[in-house]
Amino acid sequence: MFLLPVVAVALVDADGRVCVQQRPEGKPMAGLWEFPGGKIEPGETPEAALIRELREELGIDTEAACLAPATFASAPLGERHLLLMLYVCRKWRGLPRPLEGGALRWLRPLELHALAMPPADRPLIGLLEALL
Secondary structure, eight states: OEEEEEEEEEEBOTTSOEEEEEOOTTSTTTTOEEOSEEEOOTTOOHHHHHHHHHHHHHOOBOOGGGEEEEEEEEEEETTEEEEEEEEEEOOOBSOOOOTTSSOEEEEOGGGGGGSOOOTTTTTHHHHHHHHO
């Protein structure tokens, strides 16, 4: 089994809402809602990967000091096993916008339960409810 480490972030706005993005057409699990993030490239730290992914996917910038490790999820994903590390971020520069397609929504943690989400993202909702 091949371990696939990925990072994701709960961007939290001043009203306590969390940003989720819809997976674009043509990608695995298209149409599902997820926390922004992605794969860690060889030689990258989780924080550097998340900063890069936020720039590529949402057009925003943040610093490693603004990324607070929150929790992780572990789930089988075909021939691989996904290890999803979730960070919380309340400070960034720029206005998040979906640069790779799909859509963005800002929702309270309780509202996330109603969304169709990948299996690894679902268990993270309860922690966000407790934190926020």
